[in-house]
Amino acid sequence: MASIIGHCAVGATLGVLLLPERRYWPYWLLAAACAFLPDADVIGFKFRVAYGSLWGHRGLSHSVLAAVVVATALVLLVGRRRGAPAPGRLWGLLLLATASHGVLDALTTGGLGVAFFSPFDTERYFFEFRPIAVSPIGVKNFVGEWAARVLRSEAQWVLLPCGLLLLAQAAWRRAF
Numbered sequence: 001m002a003s004i005i006g007h008c009a010v011g012a013t014l015g016v017l018l019l020p021e022r023r024y025w026p027y028w029l030l031a032a033a034c035a036f037l038p039d040a041d042v043i044g045f046k047f048r049v050a051y052g053s054l055w056g057h058r059g060l061s062h063s064v065l066a067a068v069v070v071a072t073a074l075v076l077l078v079g080r081r082r083g084a085p086a087p088g089r090l091w092g093l094l095l096l097a098t099a100s101h102g103v104l105d106a107l108t109t110g111g112l113g114v115a116f117f118s119p120f121d122t123e124r125y126f127f128e129f130r131p132i133a134v135s136p137i138g139v140k141n142f143v144g145e146w147a148a149r150v151l152r153s154e155a156q157w158v159l160l161p162c163g164l165l166l167l168a169q170a171a172w173r174r175a176f
Contacts, residue, residue: 011035
């Protein structure tokens with residue numbers, strides 16, 4: 001998997017890009033949380049859920065269907081709040097943020113791949129281009145040289161592109 005840092009950065013970046021008004025900052029945080037949410041499946045390791053099973057890591061929780069369910073449920077929960085963005089815009093943001101998780105994981109150098117189409121197709125997929133160093137599972141394991149390699153990789157392939165997109169958006173908004 002990519003680290004929590006990379007996932008949350010992508011979610012927050014999507015939030016700023018799709019809902020650029022500062023008043024929507026709580027939804028930027030919600031998008032960041034959605035981008036990390038699929039990794040809640042690691043709790044299955046505590047219950048001996050096999051990595052490659054439907055409920056295992058990078059399984060159903062990383063699917064497009066899960067992203068649709070998460071986005072829909074959250075829009076139903078918070079989409080009618082006063083000052084909330086239009087439900088369709090919020091749904092699109094939360095869908096993309098949640099789905100971005102599997103995309104980042106499919107760009108990593110390790111694991112079993114991502115079950116994008118679960119439960120209809122349980123095959124796990126990677127992209128041909130896999131530049132992001134895979135992160136160890138668990139906070140306790142995120143130390144030393146492995147963590148440094150992951151952070152360098154994510155700085156190059158995730159954080160830098162996010163920063164460039166945000167700078168481009170800011171320049172565009174100033175120009176127009």
